[in-house]
Structure formats: structure tokens, C-alpha cells
Amino acid sequence: MDDVTYTKGIYTAVASVRPMNAGQYQGLVSLARDDGEDLENAIYEVEAASGTPEEALEEAKALAHRLLGELEL
Secondary structure: OOOEEEEEOOEEEEEEEEEOHHHOEEEEEEEEEEOOOOEEEEEEEOOOOEOOHHHHHHHHHHHHHHHHHHOOO
16 A cells, blocks of 8 residues: 655655554554754554554544644744
């Protein structure tokens, strides 16, 4: 499953999925800030597990939108 990338100003959020135990999947968001001098990265995990990778990716995309929406440029 392909990752989905969103940008807002100097921030880039990449939504992805990782497999968990018992056939479950978890959505992840990697949030990077690149201001030209420093590159800062943070990983955020969707709290709930999903039964399919598609559901997990949808949850990760929602988290990415929420994280980028909270940023002030």
C-alpha cells in the first residue's frame, strides 16, 4: 500500500500503515519540519487498530490532516 504525503508550508506529513499482530493494522504519520537549517521528525500513531490496511490508511490520513490543521505557520 502506497504512503500518502501532505504538505503545509515547511511541514510534510506522510501517512502510512504497518501490520500488527493478529491480522490488525495501525496507521502512522511521520511529520517533518524543514526550515532550511534543521530537519525535525516526529512519528504519531493512530490509537485504534484496524482490520484492513485500507481502513488503517484512512485513519492515518485523518490524523495527518488533523496534525497539519493544528499547525500555525
